[in-house]
Amino acid sequence: MGATAGGAASVSSLMPNSAGAAVCRMLSEMSAARMDTRSGDAGGSSIVAGAVRGDGLRVYTLRPRRTLGRNIGFSIAALLLPIVATQLWILDPSSAWWLFAWAAAIIAALLVFAWIAYQRTQASVSRYGIVERGFFGGTYTVAARDIATVLRVQLYQGNSLDTSQELFVVSRNGRGVFRMRGRFWNTSTMDRIAGILDVNETVRADPVTLAELRETDPNLLYWFERRSLTR
Secondary structure, X not given: OHHHHHOHHHHHHOOOHHHHHHHHHHHHHHOOOOEEEEEOOOOOEEEXXXXXXXXXXXXXXXXXXXXXXXXXXXXXXXXXXXXXXXXXXXXXXXXXXXXXXXXXXXHHXXXXXXXXXXXXXXEEEEOOXXXXXXXXXXXXXXXXXHEEEEEEEEEEOOOOOOEEEEEEEXXXXXXXXXXXXXXXXXXXXXXXXXXXXXXXXXXXXOOEOHHHHHHHOHHHOOHHHHOOOOO
């Protein structure tokens, strides 16, 4: 809950003085409050505060699929091990052992860093807004007053007919301020967002391609998704 406590100042700055001060106090006390955590292998988990001033402030801490992290690690290992084995077979081990040692150390360090960063990625959601801690450790805060709606879309994967669920938290100026991709988050976790934020949810029935979403809602996409490689 370090991200939640760290984002208290950002949340309070976006609210009226009285409400902002109350939120700041509640979030600060949340960091020291006793927590009950429930989590599953799929990654969705919730943290509910203990008694904090009356009914307390309920903050839900959501995490990506944990099984995906293991699958990515196995895939990387399966890709790199044959390369290392080929180098050992081609090069003279007596003269190039230091090269293999450095390469193995760098690869191991990168894998450990990626695993820790993935496990630390989370989003703390409450009726006051969202505090997101990204893969690289940065914290991004969205106040509830700036959130207009939640949009759910089925997005085609590449050129296949397979689709994945995409959730966008849309601000009042029409920009995407928080996103959950079906590849990283399970559907049951996405189902909770609109209810926690207490905003309306819009579900588009027909699946769309990335190109179609780029034409209709470019402000919802990441900067690199707004550019088509075919142009």
